Amino acid sequence: MKHQIVIIGAGTAGITVAAQLLLKDKNLDIAIIDPASKHYYQPAWTLVGAGTYNFESTERSMSSLIPKGAKWIQEYVEDVLPDENAVVLKDGARIEYDYLVACPGIQIDLDGIDGLKETMGKNGVCSNYVDPNYTWQVLQEFKGGTAIFTQPATPIKCGGAPQKIMYLADDYWRKKGVRNDSDILFITPGSVIFGVEPFASTLMKVVDRKGLQLRFFHKITKIDGENKRVFFDIVQPFEKISHLCYNYRDVDESDVVQGHASMKFDMLHLAPPQSAPDFIKRSKLAFHDGPSKGWINVNHFSLQHNDYPNVFALGDAAALPTAKTGAAVRKQAPVVVENLLHLIEKQGAISEGYQGYSSCPLVTGYGKMVLAEFNYAGERDSDPLISKFFDTSKELYPMWILKKYGLPYLYWNLMLRGKA
Ligand SMILES: Cc1cc2nc3c(=O)[nH]c(=O)nc-3n(C[C@H](O)[C@H](O)[C@H](O)COP(=O)(O)OP(=O)(O)OC[C@H]3O[C@@H](n4cnc5c(N)ncnc54)[C@H](O)[C@@H]3O)c2cc1C
Secondary structure, three states, X not given: OEEEEEEEOOOHHHHHHHHHHHHHOOOOOEEEXXXXXXXXXXXXXXXXXXXXXXXXXXXXXXXXXXXXXXXXXOOOEEEEEHHHOEEEEOOOOEEEEEXXXXXXXXXXXXXXXXXXXXXXXXXXXXXXXXXXXXXXXXXXXXXXXXXXXXXOOOOOEOOOHHXXXXXXXXXXXXXXXXXXXXXXXXXXXXXXXXXXXXXXXXXXXXXXXXXOEEEOOEEEEEEEOOXXXXXXXXXXXXXXXXXXXXXXXXXOOOOOEOOEEEEEOOEEEEOOOEEOOXXXXXXXXXXXOOOOOOOEOEOOOOOEEOOOOOEEEOHHHEOOOOOEOHHHHHHHHHHHHXXXXXXXXXXXXXXXXXXXXXEEEEEEEOOEEEEEEEOOOOOEOOOHHHHHHOOOOOOEHHHHHHHHHHHHHHHHHHHHHOOO
C-alpha cells in the first residue's frame, strides 16, 4: 500500500497537520496511522487532578477527529525505514510514502524509577500524566502530613504540570482546613523551578505566599510504596542539605548522606520519566547518541529531518530545545504544512519559521493563572494581542478562564480543524 503523505500519530500534532493540509488541498492523499480509539485533551488533566474538570470532557473518539479526506489506519507503527520510504505496522503491513510526518508523542517510562510501576495508583502515589482521577482521590483523602511533588531528570511533556498540581493542592487543602498540618515539597533534579523571567519571579512569590518548600538537585530513584518512602540521588555536593533547599524544614530525612536522601510521604505526585517512543529510538530517524539521543533529528526551525528531506517531525517526539507542549505544536504545524506543500509543488523555499515558541499555562490556584510564553532564546514571547490587555506574567483570573474554557474550545473547534 502507498500514500502520498503518511502521518504517524493522530494526537495534537498529527490531527492538526492533516487538517491544515486538507484545508489547503483537499485532493492530497493522506494516511494517519494511530492505534488509539480515543484522543485526549491532556492539558485539562491538571484540572481533572484538582477536581475542577471532568475527565470525560477531555476525551473524544478518534474517529470523530480524523479529518474528512484522510484515511485512518488503526494500528501501531513498529518500524520506520526511511531509506525505503516505508513504515511497517504491528500486523506486518508495509505502508510506503512520498512524504512522512512523524509525531507519535512521548512515552511514559514507569520502569525508570525503582518500585514506581508497582505502586503507581496505590499508596497515595499518583500522577496527572497517568490517571488524574486518582490524583483527585488522593487530594481529597489527604488529612495532613508530608505531600511531595516531583519532577524527573528526563525531558517531559508540559514541564510546568508537576508544579501546577501542587499549587492547586495547596489551595484545596487550605479550603479543606488540612494545610496547617502539612508540609508541601517540590523536589526537582534542576536548580530552579522555572527557567524564564519574569515568570520565574512570579512563581517564587507564589512559593513564598503558600509556604512551599523547594529541594533542588534531587533525582528521584526509588519508591517504597508500602512503607511510603521515596529515595533520591543528590546530584550536587553539599555540606548541609538545607543548602540545596528553599524554605527548608526537616521532614524526617534522618538518613541523608552525601549523594543520597530519602523521605517519608503521605502523598506523592510524580511526573514519571519520559522518552521518545521505543520504535522511534531504534529507527534511523532518531539521534543515536549525544544529549538528544532517542528524539527525532530535525532542523529546529524548518522541522525537516536533517538526513531525510522528505520527512518532518513535530510535537513531543521531535528533538527541539523547547518545552514540549500542545501550544508549541500550534506554532510548529503551519511550518510543517508550508514546507510539505513547498516540496510537493516544487516551488518556494523551505521556511525556517519556527522560533521555538512554547507556552505553559501555570495555574497557581483555583481562579488564578500565569501564562508563560517563551522561545528558543529563553526569552519571553507573549502574545501581542493578549498583552495589550493583560500582563500575563501576573496571576490573573481571566487567564484561568482562558485555561478552563477558552483553550479547550480553541483546541477542539479550531486547532484540530486546521483553523488555528
Ligand atoms: C498532565 C498534562 C498536562 C499538560 N498541560 C499542557 C498545557 O497546559 N498546555 C499545553 O500546551 N500542553 C500541555 N500538555 C502537553 C500536550 O498535551 C502535548 O505536548 C501534546 O499533546 C503533544 O502532541 P503530540 O501530537 O506530539 O503527542 P500526543 O498528542 O500525545 O499524540 C501522540 C499520538 O501518537 C500515537 N502513537 C504513539 N505510538 C504510536 C505508534 N507506535 N504508532 C502510531 N501512533 C502512535 C498515540 O496513540 C497518540 O495518539 C500536557 C500534558 C499532560 C500529560
